[in-house]
Amino acid sequence: MGAAAGGLIPRPFPASARPGPAGRLGAMADGVDELIDRYLLSSAQFEEKLRRVRPGQWTLPTPCSEWDVRALVNHMTRGNVNYVRLIDGATGAEFLRSRDADALGADPVAAYARSVQDCAAAFTAPGVMQRTVDYPLGRVTGRQALAVRTTDSTIHTWDLARAIGADETLDAGLVRWIDEHLDEIYAGLAETPVSAESTHRFFATPDGDPGSGASTQDRLLHRMGRTP
Numbered sequence: 717m718g719a720a721a722g723g724l725i726p727r728p729f730p731a732s733a734r735p736g737p738a739g740r741l742g743a744m745a746d747g748v749d750e751l752i753d754r755y756l757l758s759s760a761q762f763e764e765k766l767r768r769v770r771p772g773q774w775t776l777p778t779p780c781s782e783w784d785v786r787a788l789v790n791h792m793t794r795g796n797v798n799y800v801r802l803i804d805g806a807t808g809a810e811f812l813r814s815r816d817a818d819a820l821g822a823d824p825v826a827a828y829a830r831s832v833q834d835c836a837a838a839f840t841a842p843g844v845m846q847r848t849v850d851y852p853l854g855r856v857t858g859r860q861a862l863a864v865r866t867t868d869s870t871i872h873t874w875d876l877a878r879a880i881g882a883d884e885t886l887d888a889g890l891v892r893w894i895d896e897h898l899d900e901i902y903a904g905l906a907e908t909p910v911s912a913e914s915t916h917r918f919f920a921t922p923d924g925d926p927g928s929g930a931s932t933q934d935r936l937l938h939r940m941g942r943t944p
Contacts, residue, residue, distance in 0.1 A: 796831035
């Protein structure tokens, strides 16, 4: 399966000077521009791993037990497409119905990169961060939805790296931001990775203890049900 030509995902347009709404993420102090940049950084890291997938690795298992490498990449690509649909008024039920539909075609790298650009463009539109969307786990602002998407992209970057044997080091700033704000990112949702009452339908179950000497990345991965 061919890779798209060119480099990693660039920032698609000039930064907006408008600050983001407070909402459930008020303590984060990130404006629209900063949150978009975090999303693009997490997506670029995933693309960097994606470009390393060799032809014989698409069927390898991943830490997400229900997905092989291709299915994980499809989950990320389809997820970006579905977030755009949420911004355009789709329901959470519609999101879930198309969750596993193929979004990769013959060129997974190109499909993924295009989905990131489209998603970033959708969230940069005026008023989107304040708009309420029908996320499958609860109605949230666009701002909170993008924070969830950024977290998902970051954690699945590690999943892909582990699956293909690539460097598993995540961006330290992203890891620290997610770790410090994980409760806020998932606040108010019907299921979260930080709730003791989680059914773990959408989030993996943490196993054991990461240990007192664990790094911030390893602690975060453990909270998200991974075994670093």
